[in-house]
Each structure stands twice: as C-alpha cells, then as structure tokens.
Amino acid sequence: MKKIYVTLALSVALLLGSCGNKNNETSNDEAAIAVEVNQTTENQTNALLSxxxxxxxxNSADLSTRMMGYINKVYVNVGDQVKKGQMLVSVNSVDLMAQKAQVDAAIVQATVAFNNAEKDYKRFKNLFADNSASQKEMDDISANYEIAKAQLEAAKQKKNEVNAQLAYTNITAPFSGTITTKYIEVGDMANPGMPLISIExxxxxxxxxxxxxxxxxxxxxxxxxxxxxxxxxxxxxxxxxxxxxxxxxxxxxxxxxxxxxxxxxxxxxxxxxxxxxxxTQKSDTQMVLVPVDAIIHDGQLSGIYTVSQSNTAILRWLRLGRIFGDQVEVLSGLKADEIYIVSADGKIYNGAKIKY
CATH class of the missing domain: 2.40.30.170 (Efflux pump adaptor protein, beta barrel domain)
Structure with a gap:
C-alpha cells in the first residue's frame, strides 16, 4: 500500500508542477508589452534643419512722445483699425501753447523792427548814392537792418521749434494698421521716449x-x-x-x-x-537619426528604450544634437544598426518584458 501512495503522490506533484509551469509561461506571455521597434541607420541624404x-x-511701431505731460485723451482701444494720420493720443500742451503765444508776439515785434530798419536802409542807401550821407551812417544803418532781419528770422525759427514740439503732443498713426497695445490711460504722465501705443x-x-x-x-x-x-x-x-x-x-x-x-x-x-x-549633408558626414517622439526626457537627461538580447526594454541615455524635421541627431549613446523602441501598447519601463 505504501508504494501505491508514494506513486500516487509523486504523480500528483508532477501534474501540479506541470500546471504551474504552464501558468508561469502564460503569465510571462501576458506580462510582455507589445512594442513597435525600428533600427537606426547612418544618414547621408538631404535633411531639414529645424x-x-x-x-x-x-511693419510695426511703438509710438512715443518727446514731451512730458499728462495724457488728455486716448482716442483708440486695442484691436481698433486706424488710418494713416488718424489721431491716437493727445498730451497736455498748455505750457507749449503759452510759448507759442510768446513766439507769435515776438514775431510781430521783430517784423515791425525789421520793416522800420528796411525803410531806413533804403532811405540812407539813396542818400548815400547822392553823397548826402556819410559812409559811417550807411554802415550803421546797414548793421541795424541786418540785425533786425536776423531777429525776425530767429523768431520765425523759434515758432517752427514750438510747432515741432506741439506735433509730439498729438500722436497720430504713421501708417494704416491695427492697435495692438495701449500702455497709457487718461491722466497718466507721459515721459519722453516712453511707449504710448503700439501699432502694426x-x-x-x-x-x-x-x-x-x-x-x-x-x-x-x-x-x-x-x-x-x-x-x-x-x-x-x-x-x-x-x-x-x-x-x-x-x-x-x-x-x-x-x-x-x-x-x-x-x-x-x-x-x-x-x-x-x-x-545638404556633406558626403563625409554620417549621422544617426531617431524620431523626436521616441525620446524619453527626465529632467535634463534624454534617452531612448532599446531592446536587450532577452527581449527586455533597456533605457539608454543619449547625447543629442541638431533637430532635422521630426528627427533628432544622436551624438553618442546609440550606434547605427541598433534596435530601439518607437512606441508601446502599455507603460514601458527599464527591464520590462516586451514583444514585437
């Protein structure tokens, strides 16, 4: 009877062991992750540099002013379409208007002085021609005439200067376009060189x-x-x-x-x-290119999953170079004719069982 029991027990053990091996093989097959692989090659053909x-x-511009003053009014908003010469921003110009009034008065005064000097000059010129005026008198009258003429011209140029400054208090569009940025609002202080409006x-x-x-x-x-x-x-x-x-x-x-x-x-x-x-790549330049999507990033490190001899995923750290379209150059870490994983059906990790 003992021999029968021993034989029966041994048979059951062998049967269970056989079932266990089948279950392990099934488990290993189920654990393997289906992946898509590719093989690196040395590239010599034309490529794209990305x-x-x-x-x-x-055509864009940041508009500013040369004058300091408070913003009186902003005529536009972001997104508005404007035409060339259209008023955009006005800056307070009370002080310039006062200077303009003073310049206008100075021009009137200089004009009167110039007219009188011109009459005296013409009169003495005729007298000098008739030998009724001395050379000294003619020289004095000529000097007064030139001084009056210069003072009138200086007053007119001062007016041009004030008008030029007034032009910077009324900011207009240099070309037709769209307002993209508005840096100021009514009441803000405009400073020389500070951007007020952007247009493009x-x-x-x-x-x-x-x-x-x-x-x-x-x-x-x-x-x-x-x-x-x-x-x-x-x-x-x-x-x-x-x-x-x-x-x-x-x-x-x-x-x-x-x-x-x-x-x-x-x-x-x-x-x-x-x-x-x-x-165009040089004839003596050999490059190993892999798809950008296949690269794994971990902080500052970049790598790619390769396939070991036992069909497991091995993470290989790489040193990358230039990008050409959808591919990146591998400087080190991967050689030509090596197999790497392009994509996987599940979450892949270092040492994971794979099949392809």
Missing amino acids: VSGKIQSS VQDDYEVMAMVPESEISQVEKGTPVDVLVKSINRTVKGKVQEVSTSAKNTGGQFLVKIALEKTDAPILSGMFTTVQFPI
Whole structure:
C-alpha cells in the first residue's frame, strides 16, 4: 500500500508542477508589452534643419512722445483699425501753447523792427548814392537792418521749434494698421521716449529665426522654407529674406528673417514657430537619426528604450544634437544598426518584458 501512495503522490506533484509551469509561461506571455521597434541607420541624404522662430509683423511701431505731460485723451482701444494720420493720443500742451503765444508776439515785434530798419536802409542807401550821407551812417544803418532781419528770422525759427514740439503732443498713426497695445490711460504722465501705443500691419508677417553657426553657411537668401506654427498646428510657406552676417550680439546664433506667404491661417504676432530649412549633408558626414517622439526626457537627461538580447526594454541615455524635421541627431549613446523602441501598447519601463 505504501508504494501505491508514494506513486500516487509523486504523480500528483508532477501534474501540479506541470500546471504551474504552464501558468508561469502564460503569465510571462501576458506580462510582455507589445512594442513597435525600428533600427537606426547612418544618414547621408538631404535633411531639414529645424530651428525655433517667432512671428512678427513686417511693419510695426511703438509710438512715443518727446514731451512730458499728462495724457488728455486716448482716442483708440486695442484691436481698433486706424488710418494713416488718424489721431491716437493727445498730451497736455498748455505750457507749449503759452510759448507759442510768446513766439507769435515776438514775431510781430521783430517784423515791425525789421520793416522800420528796411525803410531806413533804403532811405540812407539813396542818400548815400547822392553823397548826402556819410559812409559811417550807411554802415550803421546797414548793421541795424541786418540785425533786425536776423531777429525776425530767429523768431520765425523759434515758432517752427514750438510747432515741432506741439506735433509730439498729438500722436497720430504713421501708417494704416491695427492697435495692438495701449500702455497709457487718461491722466497718466507721459515721459519722453516712453511707449504710448503700439501699432502694426496684420496682413503681412515675417519670422525671426536663430540659426547655429555650424549651419548658417547653408542658408541662403531666397531659399523656400516650411514654417510650422505650433499653437495652431499649421504649416505656412515662406522664403528667406535676410541672413545676418554677424553673431556678435546673439550668442553665436545668426539671425535669419523669413517672409511668410499670404495665408488664411489665423496667425498672429508673437506666435512661436519651427522653421525647417532644407540643407545638404556633406558626403563625409554620417549621422544617426531617431524620431523626436521616441525620446524619453527626465529632467535634463534624454534617452531612448532599446531592446536587450532577452527581449527586455533597456533605457539608454543619449547625447543629442541638431533637430532635422521630426528627427533628432544622436551624438553618442546609440550606434547605427541598433534596435530601439518607437512606441508601446502599455507603460514601458527599464527591464520590462516586451514583444514585437
């Protein structure tokens, strides 16, 4: 009987062990995360250089005054369409009006003095011709005439100066456009050089982009580019209009201006963009490119999940370089012909079991 019991117990144990192995295999299969993978290659073909940029109006102005005074009236609000020469802001000009009245009085006085001096000059000129006046008298009368003439001219120029100052108390639109910013209200104190109103033309836009020195030699005037406006997820066509030849004040980045084509996209000044320049890679330049979406970010670190020989996810930290369209250059951490994970059906982590 003991042998029968031992044999039966051994059979049950083997049966349970076999079931347990099947359950473990099933569990392992269920734990594996389905992923999509790709293989890196060395790239030598033409690529796109992507740089950040910002949209601005090609014609804009911040209006200010040269005079100090209180704001009497603001005639416009943000968003208003204005015409060239339209009144926008008026600054208190009581003191200038008083100076203008004084100048007008000085002009009247100088005019009377000049007329009298001119009559005396003509009279003595005739007397001198008839030898009825001495040379000394003629010289004195000529001097008085020139002094009166200069005083009248000085009074008129003083009036021009006051009128020029008065022009800065009435701020008008330098061109037709849209009011984008209003910095002041009635009663505020205007100071010389302080912005009062901003105006811009909103149907003509451009992009200011910064290109690194390593690539600026491949950016030429007239080159067509694609401009991705991030906030509205629209791509607008543009053309390189200006290329800076100095990075003295821009930290090694060269300023490039792109004129945008007319579009129905709802773009506005200040929107951030990604400008894609078509560039040609040098024949001796080999690059490893991976999709930007496959990159994992942890603070200042960037990495990508690769596949181990045992089909587990391994997080590999990378040093990245330039961005070309939707791909980024890998400087170190990943070599050509290595497999990396593009996407996963579940939450992936370092050491996770995967299948593809």
